[in-house]
Amino acid sequence: MASPEKKEEVAENIGTPEFTAAMMAVSPVATKAWLDIMSESAKFVMERLQQDMETQKAILACKSPMELMQVQSDFISTAVKQYTEEVTRLFNVMSKATEETIEETRSGHSRGYDDVPL
Template structure:
């Protein structure tokens, strides 16, 4: 059974996240929030760079603005990737810990 054309899979992701319990949900929410914050900040910086590029009077000024933009963007993306990796590692660890306790069984409850 496939997804409908309007189904984004968000329901599945939310259900999976909630299955890990409240601690795991908070951890994954931090990942989603950080991703959204970063994208918003980068878009703002992209717009500011575009304004600076349009204000350039010479090709040398344009090259300087572009060089600064690329250097800054690459540094920020590298730093953000490391930060998101850390957040996702913690969220995954929390999810696995919660899933293990939710479905673990004791040896004395297995029928013989």
């Protein structure tokens, strides 16, 4: 089992080009999948933060409690819909990555029963 210091060192190096190169050497398909997931996640977070800021502006512009409740209701509805869509997208990316990784590990060679010396 790795020490806490070693785990921290690995965590710090995950974003480095050397780490990416090492992953690429081990499994290009898994590396591509990892980068796709990170890219999709970052894109989603940026979009959500932008919408959060727009909602804050709308809240500050409210002139009545009913208007505030409508802004909050719209915000929650939109957020739930977007998070659901994002989970579906990530699930699809991960499913595709799993299939590609499994395909990559198959050697394409099968052993016959007569190739093992007795």
